[in-house]
Amino acid sequence: MTDLASLNAQALAAIDAAASLDALEAVRIETLGKQGSVTALLKSLGQMSPEERQTQGPAINGLREAVTSAIAAKKDALESAALNARLATERLDMTLPAPDAAAGSVHPVSQVMDELAEIFADMGFAVAEGPEVEDDWHNFTALNIPETHPARAMHDTFYFPEEAAVDGKRMLLRTHTSPVQIRTMLSQKPPIRVIAPGRVYRSDSDATHTPMFHQIEGLVIDKGIHMGHLKWTLETFLKAFFERDDVVLRLRPSYFPFTEPSAEVDVGYTLVNGKRVIGGSEGWMEVLGSGMVHPRVIAACGLDPNEYQGFAFGTGVDRLAMLKYGMDDLRAFFDGDLRWLKHYGFAALDIPTLSGGVGA
Numbered sequence: 507m508t509d510l511a512s513l514n515a516q517a518l519a520a521i522d523a524a525a526s527l528d529a530l531e532a533v534r535i536e537t538l539g540k541q542g543s544v545t546a547l548l549k550s551l552g553q554m555s556p557e558e559r560q561t562q563g564p565a566i567n568g569l570r571e572a573v574t575s576a577i578a579a580k581k582d583a584l585e586s587a588a589l590n591a592r593l594a595t596e597r598l599d600m601t602l603p604a605p606d607a608a609a610g611s612v613h614p615v616s617q618v619m620d621e622l623a624e625i626f627a628d629m630g631f632a633v634a635e636g637p638e639v640e641d642d643w644h645n646f647t648a649l650n651i652p653e654t655h656p657a658r659a660m661h662d663t664f665y666f667p668e669e670a671a672v673d674g675k676r677m678l679l680r681t682h683t684s685p686v687q688i689r690t691m692l693s694q695k696p697p698i699r700v701i702a703p704g705r706v707y708r709s710d711s712d713a714t715h716t717p718m719f720h721q722i723e724g725l726v727i728d729k730g731i732h733m734g735h736l737k738w739t740l741e742t743f744l745k746a747f748f749e750r751d752d753v754v755l756r757l758r759p760s761y762f763p764f765t766e767p768s769a770e771v772d773v774g775y776t777l778v779n780g781k782r783v784i785g786g787s788e789g790w791m792e793v794l795g796s797g798m799v800h801p802r803v804i805a806a807c808g809l810d811p812n813e814y815q816g817f818a819f820g821t822g823v824d825r826l827a828m829l830k831y832g833m834d835d836l837r838a839f840f841d842g843d844l845r846w847l848k849h850y851g852f853a854a855l856d857i858p859t860l861s862g863g864v865g866a
């Protein structure tokens with residue numbers, strides 16, 4: 507009996523002293539485990555005489571129950587202590603005052619894209635999207651860019667490895683937003699009026715080129731569309747964007763495989779204290795590529811070019827932002843320098859509207 511009593515006291519003391527769940531588990535194995543001291547006593551019942559077993563049985567079982575419930579109680583206590591400790595470290599002081607002003611700002615590229623969406627929405631254009639990882643057909647072939655066109659050369663286009671082909675097609679990072687023209691014509695019926703802003707990629711890097719930059723595409727497909735519609739749309743857009751009535755456009759004949767005829771659009775500027783300011787016609791800056799959608803492109807999308815015509819244009823969003831807001835190094839757009847973002851960024855709640863002024 508004294509054996510049982512001292513074993514009981516010993517076990518309870520060990521349980522009490524266990525400072526962690528691991529230590530407690532060790533005590534459980536020492537007592538109640540297969541080779542444990544209490545388990546050994548339970549096994550010894552088998553060798554006892556019936557009289558002995560009658561007194562020892564309840565005592566040994568009592569010991570097992572006492573140890574079992576002491577372990578369970580200690581386990582509960584250790585677990586709730588651990589939970590409390592965790593809650594204490596995760597505590598948030600909700601009474602701390604909020605910062606006076608929002609810390610973030612809207613990047614000029616996002617701002618300009620919002621301005622463009624607002625301006626074109628007013629002219630009845632919806633926003634269309636396409637994937638940045640494109641296939642050759644959407645990015646080139648359907649846009650009437652033959653295999654031999656220099657835009658396909660490795661130094662311009664980021665191609666994925668042959669092994670990463672999808673459905674047997676070698677993928678690439680889209681080099682312009684023009685594939686969205688194709689995707690839109692394939693998925694919507696004319697009349698179509700969309701703009702497609704987004705990221706594009708070319709293997710190029712200096713003060714005026716970054717490997718990733720932003721373009722916005724415009725596409726109109728309907729019956730009886732002509733160059734006059736294109737010119738009016740661009741003029742209206744550029745006047746609204748630069749917020750000046752004296753914006754002068756100059757359309758120069760040009761070449762893009764997916765438009766015929768094609769025109770590059772220059773916008774006139776005036777020199778004010780040696781700085782170029784949009785408006786007037788002292789000098790010219792190229793801002794846009796455009797043209798009437800090539801009949802072959804319309805046909806590639808399953809439409810009859812004798813029935814439907816349209817115009818398209820594409821321009822660099824980063825460049826538009828630089829011209830409007832006066833930054834001169836494109837690379838700074840993507841450096842993530844907080845001082846730059848603070849200086850050129852826009853307030854998050856300053857959403858461009860035509861009535862309130864798209865310039866924010």
Ligand code: PHE
Pocket residue numbers: 681682683684723762765795796797818819820821
């Ligand atoms: N995709 C052309 C480029 O990236 C721009 C463009 C778009 C030209 C639509 C004409 C029509 O340079």
